[in-house]
Amino acid sequence: MTLARSEPVIPALLRAVICGAVDDGKSTLLGRLLVETESVPLDELDSVTTEGVIDYALLTDGLASERAQGITIDVAYRQLTLPDGRRVLIADSPGHEQYTRNMAVAASLADVAVLVIDAERGIRRQSYRHAAICGLMGVSRVIVAVTKIDAVPDPQARLEALRHEANPRLAAHGFDVVRWVPTSGRRGDNVTSRSASTAWYVGETLVDALAAPFAHTENPAAAPLRLGVQTVVREQGRRWYAGRIARGSLAAGDAVRVARTGTTAEVVEVRLGDEPVHAVAGQSIAVRLADEIDLGRGDVLVPATEQAEPHRVWLADLVWLDATPLELGRGYLLRSGASESPARVDFVRSVVELDSGDEQGGRALAMNDIGRVEIVVDRPLLLDPYAESRHTGGLVLVDRATARTIAAGMAVGPVERESEVTRHAFAVDRSRREQLNGLRGVVVWLTGLPGSGKSSIADEVETRLFERGVRSFTLDGDTVRSTLSEDLGFTPDDRRENVRRVARVAELMLDAGLVVLVSLVSPYRADRELARERFAADDFIEVFVDTPLEVCEQRDPKGLYARARAVGGGQMTGVGQQYEAPETPDLRLDGTQPIERSVALILERIVTRRLG
Amino acid sequence: MVATDSRAHTIDRVLDALEAEAIWAIREAAGAFERPVLLYSIGKDSTVLLHLASKAFAPGRIPFPVLHIDTTFKFREMIAFRNRRAAELGLDLRVATNHEAVAAGVTPFREGADEYTRLMKTVTLRQALDEGGFDVALGGARRDEERSRAKERIFSVRERGHVWNPASQRPEFWTTVNASLAPGQTMRAFPISNWTELDVWRYILREGLEVVPLYFTAERPTVERSGRLIVVDDDRYPVEAGEVRPRRVRFRTLGCYPLTAGDESESATVADIVAELESNRRSERAGRLIDGSGSSSMEAKKTEGYF
Ligand SMILES: Nc1nc2c(ncn2[C@@H]2O[C@H](COP(=O)(O)OP(=O)(O)O)[C@@H](O)[C@H]2O)c(=O)[nH]1
Numbered sequence: 001m002t003l004a005r006s007e008p009v010i011p012a013l014l015r016a017v018i019c020g021a022v023d024d025g026k027s028t029l030l031g032r033l034l035v036e037t038e039s040v041p042l043d044e045l046d047s048v049t050t051e052g053v054i055d056y057a058l059l060t061d062g063l064a065s066e067r068a069q070g071i072t073i074d075v076a077y078r079q080l081t082l083p084d085g086r087r088v089l090i091a092d093s094p095g096h097e098q099y100t101r102n103m104a105v106a107a108s109l110a111d112v113a114v115l116v117i118d119a120e121r122g123i124r125r126q127s128y129r130h131a132a133i134c135g136l137m138g139v140s141r142v143i144v145a146v147t148k149i150d151a152v153p154d155p156q157a158r159l160e161a162l163r164h165e166a167n168p169r170l171a172a173h174g175f176d177v178v179r180w181v182p183t184s185g186r187r188g189d190n191v192t193s194r195s196a197s198t199a200w201y202v203g204e205t206l207v208d209a210l211a212a213p214f215a216h217t218e219n220p221a222a223a224p225l226r227l228g229v230q231t232v233v234r235e236q237g238r239r240w241y242a243g244r245i246a247r248g249s250l251a252a253g254d255a256v257r258v259a260r261t262g263t264t265a266e267v268v269e270v271r272l273g274d275e276p277v278h279a280v281a282g283q284s285i286a287v288r289l290a291d292e293i294d295l296g297r298g299d300v301l302v303p304a305t306e307q308a309e310p311h312r313v314w315l316a317d318l319v320w321l322d323a324t325p326l327e328l329g330r331g332y333l334l335r336s337g338a339s340e341s342p343a344r345v346d347f348v349r350s351v352v353e354l355d356s357g358d359e360q361g362g363r364a365l366a367m368n369d370i371g372r373v374e375i376v377v378d379r380p381l382l383l384d385p386y387a388e389s390r391h392t393g394g395l396v397l398v399d400r401a402t403a404r405t406i407a408a409g410m411a412v413g414p415v416e417r418e419s420e421v422t423r424h425a426f427a428v429d430r431s432r433r434e435q436l437n438g439l440r441g442v443v444v445w446l447t448g449l450p451g452s453g454k455s456s457i458a459d460e461v462e463t464r465l466f467e468r469g470v471r472s473f474t475l476d477g478d479t480v481r482s483t484l485s486e487d488l489g490f491t492p493d494d495r496r497e498n499v500r501r502v503a504r505v506a507e508l509m510l511d512a513g514l515v516v517l518v519s520l521v522s523p524y525r526a527d528r529e530l531a532r533e534r535f536a537a538d539d540f541i542e543v544f545v546d547t548p549l550e551v552c553e554q555r556d557p558k559g560l561y562a563r564a565r566a567v568g569g570g571q572m573t574g575v576g577q578q579y580e581a582p583e584t585p586d587l588r589l590d591g592t593q594p595i596e597r598s599v600a601l602i603l604e605r606i607v608t609r610r611l612g
Numbered sequence: 613m614v615a616t617d618s619r620a621h622t623i624d625r626v627l628d629a630l631e632a633e634a635i636w637a638i639r640e641a642a643g644a645f646e647r648p649v650l651l652y653s654i655g656k657d658s659t660v661l662l663h664l665a666s667k668a669f670a671p672g673r674i675p676f677p678v679l680h681i682d683t684t685f686k687f688r689e690m691i692a693f694r695n696r697r698a699a700e701l702g703l704d705l706r707v708a709t710n711h712e713a714v715a716a717g718v719t720p721f722r723e724g725a726d727e728y729t730r731l732m733k734t735v736t737l738r739q740a741l742d743e744g745g746f747d748v749a750l751g752g753a754r755r756d757e758e759r760s761r762a763k764e765r766i767f768s769v770r771e772r773g774h775v776w777n778p779a780s781q782r783p784e785f786w787t788t789v790n791a792s793l794a795p796g797q798t799m800r801a802f803p804i805s806n807w808t809e810l811d812v813w814r815y816i817l818r819e820g821l822e823v824v825p826l827y828f829t830a831e832r833p834t835v836e837r838s839g840r841l842i843v844v845d846d847d848r849y850p851v852e853a854g855e856v857r858p859r860r861v862r863f864r865t866l867g868c869y870p871l872t873a874g875d876e877s878e879s880a881t882v883a884d885i886v887a888e889l890e891s892n893r894r895s896e897r898a899g900r901l902i903d904g905s906g907s908s909s910m911e912a913k914k915t916e917g918y919f
Contacts, residue, residue, distance in 0.1 A: 044759075077762055078762060105783040231639050390786055404782065
């Protein structure tokens with residue numbers, strides 16, 4: 001591809017979403033559109049034809065499991081080829097169940113929306129909601145297909161009336177273009193050709209409206225470069241950074257900056273497969289830089305001349321997708337392109353009422369709610385305002401325990417907080433402190449039932465380290481409980497908070513250059529994951545002290561089990577509360593064996609981190 | 613300039629866009645997961661997928677193994693093609709076969725197509741994925757292939773036992789993949805989801821890719837079964853004396869030879885095939901006998917863990 005940098009790009013592949021309230025005639029109209037554009041294989045057409053009559057609605061029929069439950073679960077994707085060879089990828093969004101979620105998905109990439117409205121029944125509440133979601137997800141063009149026009153007595157007047165009624169409300173969503181087309185799925189009026197039955201109508205057909213060329217609000221090739229690195233390819237000692245250009249363009253000789261580190265470098269080569277290219281937004285390319293720099297998956301390359309700053313706090317609009325509501329302060333995983341970071345929502349500024357567009361004061365978001373929130377990420381991220389760029393302004397939140405996508409977000413912009421001032425870069429930093437120990441610090445997180453032997457092992461490891469002149473510290477459950485977490489109890493929430501605090505302190509101690517031993521029951525997998533996420537992969541070792549409950553109960557060094565049994569379990573882990581054993585710990589120690597072997601296994605992991 | 617683009621040029625740009633999307637998906641599979649594997653079925657879609665993977669990691673090599681589920685009833689030409697291409701491309705090729713079922717004498721004739729497919733393909737695939745510890749498997753399925761595929765994601769999560777649960781599929785937004793997996797879950801990735809059969813052939817033509825010669829017409833030994841033409845690839849196929857007749861046939865889709873019907877078509881080159889598909893709008897499904905039993909049979913198979 002040899003595009004000049006300023007040339008506007010009209011995509012050869014268009015993305016559309018089609019939506020409408022149930023029974024408004026969407027399936028019939030879409031079926032008709034697919035058949036008339038010859039987008040349906042003939043044998044499939046045969047399968048929905050009885051006695052020469054095509055049942056258009058059947059063509060877009062759903063899954064058997066959906067039919068069985070009488071609901072439509074999911075967005076379906078269909079292809080349509082325009083006469084000039086362009087492709088339209090149509091996301092068909094079901095009208096009822098979970099419509100917010102489906103609409104949000106279907107509209108998230110759409111350039112154009114087809115909003116199907118029943119001429120007889122008129123515009124329904126759901127039609128407006130669909131339009132509102134299209135607006136929220138950044139769809140810039142809307143085609144209102146007024147269908148079943150065959151069923152109304154004065155179609156021309158009806159179209160005018162509907163247009164008059166709806167246009168002011170549609171205007172509120174800031175669409176660039178709103179076109180109205182009177183159609184009939186049943187009769188085929190104005191789908192791909194103008195109908196004699198609607199001779200009064202001289203406007204474009206539905207397919208013409210879809211095909212109409214349009215200018216992007218932003219020329220993606222002229223915008224500042226955004227290249228998210230997906231993976232690094234190594235070949236003959238050279239490193240190629242592979243990714244898809246989200247915005248802007250890239251060519252040999254350009255100077256780029258790594259957003260995370262601020263380091264700049266010159267581009268030596270840009271290739272698509274084996275061919276050198278002058279790459280533009282949308283292309284999947286690989287780039288080689290002049291210098292070896294710290295750069296990997298999740299990093300974003302920007303123009304060297306742009307001061308694009310990563311931030312820790314972001315204002316964003318969230319669409320909540322999950323049955324479990326938002327929990328303020330809970331640790332989620334934020335993903336945007338290839339970038340990811342532990343994140344939490346700590347403030348809901350407002351919740352949007354879709355019907356009226358009104359905003360209410362903040363409250364937690366539940367399924368299908370849309371709200372404006374502040375998200376805090378652990379690793380500073382570079383996002384663009386979604387209104388400027390969908391790919392680099394869109395994000396999702398993932399629940400760590402279930403791995404479900406629980407929210408989709410659209411970045412509004414960074415939030416400056418007094419307390420979020422960047423940390424002062426001290427002259428004596430972690431690596432200099434580690435020089436004193438002669439080895440790289442690490443967090444050894446011992447988890448296991450009460451009485452499993454964690455503290456004895458930690459104590460012995462420390463003794464051995466001390467003998468070697470290595471500075472260390474143990475954060476022990478009992479000590480922490482009587483100091484740092486003296487205000488906390490033993491409910492699951494309190495346990496999570498306890499783990500969070502201990503992880504935070506361990507982080508500081510790691511910065512102090514120490515070897516940190518954590519001896520904490522930490523019974524919940526998700527909580528331990530949260531702790532782990534705070535550290536670089538090789539700075540954290542999860543050690544499972546695996547001792548059967550019976551053995552722990554027999555040992556019962558502090559009489560805890562006996563007391564718990566006496567009160568019927570209570571909040572004692574292993575008795576009244578569950579212990580979730582790690583599935584894949586970094587190290588599993590058999591707690592029934594003498595501790596020497598366990599101690600040796602841990603020491604081995606620590607001393608191999610010797611410096612220089 | 614853009615307004616006067618010729619149709620051919622526009623079609624070429626559609627292929628460019630589809631290619632860019634596919635390479636993006638392949639790189640996500642490699643970058644965001646621990647142990648990817650590419651499922652290679654030797655057919656046209658796999659050929660395209662493999663080529664896209666080469667492009668995705670050029671100038672390096674494809675950084676993951678390629679897995680073929682060999683039912684032992686594939687056309688011999690397919691196996692020869694597979695072995696040659698694997699050597700030429702330097703692939704880390706793994707072949708999985710359900711040897712227990714083979715030893716037990718399982719065939720499509722005795723068990724019937726459905727049970728045979730379950731034992732030789734579905735079960736074998738599940739085992740091979742588990743044994744390899746693969747957390748993402750790339751496949752060449754397309755949304756236009758079958759109605760239940762129209763709702764498939766590009767990244768589609770499978771529950772424990774590789775079960776596909778339509779209700780638990782994750783919403784896909786923009787180019788952000790949720791690559792997190794809960795215990796027991798694995799991922800399937802379909803980089804050419806948005807391609808049509810015609811796109812696949814146009815791309816094969818444009819990129820000059822080599823495909824198994826079975827796609828091109830030639831005189832082949834055939835028998836007729838329920839109005840369909842089966843090419844008798846070896847002597848395991850039960851035939852009556854004098855029943856086998858030479859006919860000029862080619863295949864639109866390749867699989868186990870007893871379960872794949874040939875087409876009486878004259879297309880002898882990739883360009884012929886593109887021209888044929890541009891004028892003939894029948895779907896390729898017709899040649900696949902395993903999908904024949906009811907419109908929701910593919911969906912049922914997927915629910916069990918079929919690709
Ligand atoms: N008169 C008339 N009826 C239609 C037309 N399109 C659909 N219908 C009827 O409206 C009902 C709902 O149609 P369908 O396409 O299934 O709606 P969907 O739920 O929006 O997909 C069915 O009874 C159709 O026969 C049309 O253009 N004219």
